[in-house]
Amino acid sequence: MPKLLHTPLMALTNALSAIAxxxxxxxxxxxxxxxxxxxxxxAVVCSTINVVGGFLITDKMLRMFRRxxxxxxxxxxxDGRP
Amino acid sequence: MRQHAIELVYLVAAIGFVLSLKWMxxxxxxxxxxxxxxxxxxxxxxxxxxxxxxxxTGYAYIAAALFIGAAIGVPLGLLVPMxxxxxxxxxxxxFGALAAALVGTTEYYLTQPAIGKFTMGVLGAEILLGFLxxxxxxxxxxxxxxxxxxxxxxxxxxxxxxxxxFGAACAIIIALIFTPGSAALIPVLIxxxxxxxxxxIVPIGGADMPTVIAxxxxxxGLSGAALGFVLDNKxxxxxxxxxxxxxxxxxxxxxxxxxxxxxxxxFGAFGQLQEPxxxxxxxxxxxxxxxxxxxxxxxxxxxxxxxxxxMAVAQAQHKVRELADALAREGVxxxxxxxxxxxxxxxxxxxxxxxxxxxxxxxxxxxxxxPDFPQTDVVLxxxxxxxxxxxxxxxxxxxxxxxxILEVDKAQCVMVVKRSMRAGFAGIENELFYDPKTLxxxxxxxxxxxxxxxxxxxxxxxxxx
Numbered sequence: 001m002p003k004l005l006h007t008p009l010m011a012l013t014n015a016l017s018a019i020a021x022x023x024x025x026x027x028x029x030x031x032x033x034x035x036x037x038x039x040x041x042x043a044v045v046c047s048t049i050n051v052v053g054g055f056l057i058t059d060k061m062l063r064m065f066r067r068x069x070x071x072x073x074x075x076x077x078x079d080g081r082p
Numbered sequence: 083m084r085q086h087a088i089e090l091v092y093l094v095a096a097i098g099f100v101l102s103l104k105w106m107x108x109x110x111x112x113x114x115x116x117x118x119x120x121x122x123x124x125x126x127x128x129x130x131x132x133x134x135x136x137x138x139t140g141y142a143y144i145a146a147a148l149f150i151g152a153a154i155g156v157p158l159g160l161l162v163p164m165x166x167x168x169x170x171x172x173x174x175x176x177f178g179a180l181a182a183a184l185v186g187t188t189e190y191y192l193t194q195p196a197i198g199k200f201t202m203g204v205l206g207a208e209i210l211l212g213f214l215x216x217x218x219x220x221x222x223x224x225x226x227x228x229x230x231x232x233x234x235x236x237x238x239x240x241x242x243x244x245x246x247x248f249g250a251a252c253a254i255i256i257a258l259i260f261t262p263g264s265a266a267l268i269p270v271l272i273x274x275x276x277x278x279x280x281x282x283i284v285p286i287g288g289a290d291m292p293t294v295i296a297x298x299x300x301x302x303g304l305s306g307a308a309l310g311f312v313l314d315n316k317x318x319x320x321x322x323x324x325x326x327x328x329x330x331x332x333x334x335x336x337x338x339x340x341x342x343x344x345x346x347x348x349f350g351a352f353g354q355l356q357e358p359x360x361x362x363x364x365x366x367x368x369x370x371x372x373x374x375x376x377x378x379x380x381x382x383x384x385x386x387x388x389x390x391x392x393m394a395v396a397q398a399q400h401k402v403r404e405l406a407d408a409l410a411r412e413g414v415x416x417x418x419x420x421x422x423x424x425x426x427x428x429x430x431x432x433x434x435x436x437x438x439x440x441x442x443x444x445x446x447x448x449x450x451x452x453p454d455f456p457q458t459d460v461v462l463x464x465x466x467x468x469x470x471x472x473x474x475x476x477x478x479x480x481x482x483x484x485x486x487i488l489e490v491d492k493a494q495c496v497m498v499v500k501r502s503m504r505a506g507f508a509g510i511e512n513e514l515f516y517d518p519k520t521l522x523x524x525x526x527x528x529x530x531x532x533x534x535x536x537x538x539x540x541x542x543x544x545x546x547x
Binding site for chain 2: 002003004005006007008009010011012013014015016017018019020021022023024025026027028029030031032033035036037039040041042043044045046047048049050051052053054055056057058059060061062064065066067
């Protein structure tokens, strides 16, 4: 696991673990009690924040990572070594 | 029939999640990994909406909640600057854990007292973990945002109090396993979990944050997996397990990078690095002006820049990139050396430098760069301290003894940009500063680096410094 991707990995697993959304949707949708509806509503909102935010931020970070424009150039990473 | 179809879609989604993490572990395939995760998630939501039993008003509520969540999530994803990423990540752990904990609590009230022993045990653990991670992550975010003091707060019998709370919570869970109908115990469990989360993070100092963030990530995943067992939802189990293990692996990497035992971290004995140290004799310090430093940098064949939390605080990453570019134009080979625990979360420096458009193949890990230091002309240390302290290698009395460091003292010349001679976060004197080949350049990281950049590109006069 390259250290470069540690933060994007955390953001991604965060989005994925928001799959608790699946459970919250069922609880909110079935309307079994007022209590369940209120808690389910909060849970769906929280999970959705994580899913949407998590995927967007992972995308934003990955977009920033780029290689050097001319990888074969003289200043390439391991070039110039004896 | 419909239930089988839903299960099948969940299975496909789970495969998508596994592929997503697999592809995420290498830069060229990372974007594909993100896409696999998104597709899996979309499928899972679609299948869930087709679950039998959801009422008409239910759909209306779901749509409203999804809309509100998205309305908050989109700005959180797009507008938060990279410098605020550690607290952003901590905050999202808090949201995720709260959601899981609320679902678990609701599930308890809907199904009690007819809950099996195994399910009740898992459910209890899930509620404990979920609420604990909720307040713990909020505390971490508060510390990172500097709303709360960053230094560790300790008080007598801290560990004893924490263990007592944890013990009481476990006792409640055991009681619930045998009498699942005692619903009055649940609020007590929740309060204990919330308090435990706060107390666990109180003694944590900023330097330990990368480990703690990774650990909270892991706990959030575990609570999700536990919820999966309770709801008998395999997709949740898979996603939670993936999150839990990847967080666990990250925390182990962080622990190794600090030479801390995992037990030490798991039981909340953080902040123990902050013991005062008397081992180092204060010697003579050589300091240099930015003019002199810039001359040296220009004369070097190769320069290694070592960024630390100081660079993040000063938001100097863009100026650092300008300096690196200016040096490259002068024919100097510039690389960056990244210590695994530099900054406040795993990968913090990589993200900041990427934001400043530094190509990632210019960033080298500790193991890659350490053999290169003896052939390095100049090392520029920017706001890093403990991760370059040679005491870690030879001073048995030092609190950081044994921690792997960037061996910058083996380079021909070391320049340290620092505000003053104050000790680093861990409160340890750094003998590197007294090394005869070390030059201290005093000042704010951003100001010093932008002056250096201007000097190197020879435009000093034109911008009137």
